[in-house]
Amino acid sequence: MVTEFIDALRQCLKAGGCAQRYYEVERGGTFLVGYAGRLFQIRGDYQVAEPVDGFDACGCGSQIALGALFASSDAPPRERLEIALNAAERFCAGVRGPFHFESLASPE
Secondary structure (H helix, E strand, O other), rough: OOHHHHHHHHHHHHHHHOOEEEEEEEOOOOEEEEEEEEEEEEOOOOOOOOOOOOOOOOOOHHHHHHHHHHOOOOOOOOHHHHHHHHHHHOOOOOOOOOOOOOOOOOOO
16 A cells, blocks of 8 residues: 555546645645555555554544544444434534445455
């Protein structure tokens, strides 16, 4: 994740005009990536973090979503995501639906 994925991501963001430079420092944005059953947070400076709890959130509603994910640990994954997004939408002015979910089939 730290080498091949980040290198490819940087090239992709540059080619698409999404990578930004401030004072000679490249920034790419913060987002989550799931791969091979693991979850990673890619930070704006391309640092890679893997949460110890097995779930994560980012953006302006992240603290609300994290609380909802923690409190709904017995629910199925899709339901947990819906609960977290609905909580963030309810209590954070910067979060709004509609929310769309996509899954890719495993290559195995």
